[in-house]
Amino acid sequence: MVDASGARIGWSDLPEQVRRSVEEIIGAPVVEAVSQAGGFSPGTADRVRAEDGRRAFVKAVSPAQNPDSPGMHRREALVAAALPESVPAPRLLGSYDDGTWVALVLADVEGRHPAVPWRADELDRVLDALTVLARATTPTPLPDLPSAADSLAADFAGWQRLAADPPAGLDPWTIDRLPELAARADRGLAALAGDTLVHLDIRADNLLIAVDGTVTIVDWPWACRGPAWLDTLLLLLNVRLNGGQDTHARLLRYAAGVGADPDDLLAVLAGFAGFFLDRAREPAPPGLPTLRAFQRAQGDVLLDWLREAA
Missing domain, CATH: 3.90.1200.10 (Aminoglycoside phosphotransferase (APH), C-terminal lobe)
Known part of the structure; x- marks a missing residue:
């Protein structure tokens, strides 16, 4: 079976300004970031922990990874911000966009992907x-x-x-x-x-x-x-x-x-x-x-x- 995966960068690969802006959204400095497997985005997909214990999921990308991906992140930010509370989706905590780098900061969700073959x-x-x-x-x-x-x-x-x-x-x-x-x-x-x-x-x-x-x-x-x-x-x-x-x-x-x-x-x-x-x-x-x-x-x-x- 072919895996759904991109050539992903990580939290440490983000420019300092992007990391600092994400930390401002979370409310505290990030002390741990764990990259998550799966999916086709070549940008970051990190579960992060701040020094005060708060957690978030961060995804960020620029045209250097893929020219279409920043636009996809921008569209996802609009959708995530408008989802009703009853929708079973992570809440958007905030986003960052400097015209090159786009980052989404979402509520961290504990869980695993469904087992395959499907049960x-x-x-x-x-x-x-x-x-x-x-x-x-x-x-x-x-x-x-x-x-x-x-x-x-x-x-x-x-x-x-x-x-x-x-x-x-x-x-x-x-x-x-x-x-x-x-x-x-x-x-x-x-x-x-x-x-x-x-x-x-x-x-x-x-x-x-x-x-x-x-x-x-x-x-x-x-x-x-x-x-x-x-x-x-x-x-x-x-x-x-x-x-x-x-x-x-x-x-x-x-x-x-x-x-x-x-x-x-x-x-x-x-x-x-x-x-x-x-x-x-x-x-x-x-x-x-x-x-x-x-x-x-x-x-x-x-x-x-x-x-x-x-």
Whole structure:
């Protein structure tokens, strides 16, 4: 399995002014910083402890690590500041932005990522948390965010690009169905209407489970407006990738429970499959050496899922 990870810097790599500003937000000097594994940000991801015992989670980045990452941090800061208290997410304590470096200081959350392969009990807890999230953010508290359809329109055109320039190694089943897959992706894009705040990047490394079973959803830079079921669908993709549960049976039960058309959900999965397989053939972005392999792995498991459902 390909790990979701970037070439990460640490607390000590931050400029003094950034560290000092973070300490002002926390309220005391930092005496310990422990880098956290997982995720694709090439910036810092440190759990820090101040000399008075206060704790926080700090993430900071500049264009030197990746040119797109500061903008993602800025967007996450806006989202985190607007999340209702009932959303199972870390509270934003403050942020720093000097035009080059962007830092977010969030409440530290005790917990671990879900076990993979996925366990049924932990999957049920995360599904419950996503239900709470959808209820708490419908209608969305951030109406100015882009819609899921707008956010994903270029990505879901991946099958069209693959049909125009098929990469080596595409299997015969896929090659024979390129026009059909492109049409399904179009259907999936049309199904993404909704007024729920959607995280759009639900996977095991963006989830924390506390000792008491409480689930916290972290890393919000891709948040948008979309259907209440979209985060659950992306969770099932991660379960499919990591194994442990019958994802297609779960999808059918979930669709029936929320009154969604399972063919619409499968069409959205087709759109993501085209996106992942198209992007996987591009060079790795700066600071993210494993991203393309991770995208290819997701595209491959989605193709298997679509064959199973055919």
